Amino acid sequence: MIFGQIKTYAWQAAALALLATALTQTVRLASAKNAHAQTVAAFNAATAKEERQAREQSEKFRDLEGKHRDETDQIRADAQTALAAATADAGRARAAGQRLRGDLAAYIEQHRSAAIARAAAGECTPDTSATTVLADLFRRADDRAGELAAIADEARARGNACQRAYDSARTMSQAAGAH
Incomplete structure (x- = not known):
């Protein structure tokens, strides 16, 4: 009988130990589930925050x-306007130069006619080579000055457009870098 009681106590002790182990494992499982749920919630919150920041950054870059x-x-539009203005200015300068050359040619012709008339009257011999050389030099200098002015105007307009585009790109790059 004592052996039966010991056996009963042994079974009861084993059952209590098994129950205590099961209870401990249940508490550990609940704790692990709770820790897992907290980790998943923290991960989801961090992921949502990163996604929101990425979306905001993307919108910022899209706006920039x-x-x-x-x-x-x-x-580009301003540069085209400046180039058109430079071309128009060069055209007006060429037209003014042509009018001036026409006036000079008329003056030279008038001077030649007067010199020929004086020579015909026996007053002197006509010498128009200096005025012809001067007129030719003036025409060539004026043509070259007009060409150089047109080149300089176009280079200035293109340079200004390039500088403005560079400044805009640098500003955008700096704004994009300052998250």
Whole structure:
């Protein structure tokens, strides 16, 4: 009988130990599930925060890109306007030069006619070579000055457009770098 009681106590002790082990494992499992749920929640929160920041950064870059594209388009339009103005100025300068050359040619012709008339009257011999050389030099100098002015105006307009485009790109790059 004692052996039966010991056996019963042994079984009860084993059952209690098994129950304590099961209870401990249940508490550990619940704790692990709770820690897992907290880790998943923290991960999801961090992922959501990163996604939101990435979306905001993407929108910022898209806005910067649109602004830069608009600035570049405006710079291109301004450069075309400046080039058209330079071309028109060069055309007006050529026209003025042609009018001046026409006036000079008329003056030289008048001077020649007067010199020939004086020579015919026996007053002197006509010498128009100096005025012809002077007129030719004036014409060539004026033509070259007009060419150089047109080149300089175009280079200035293109250089200004290039500088403005560079400044716009640098500003966009700096704004993009300052997250």
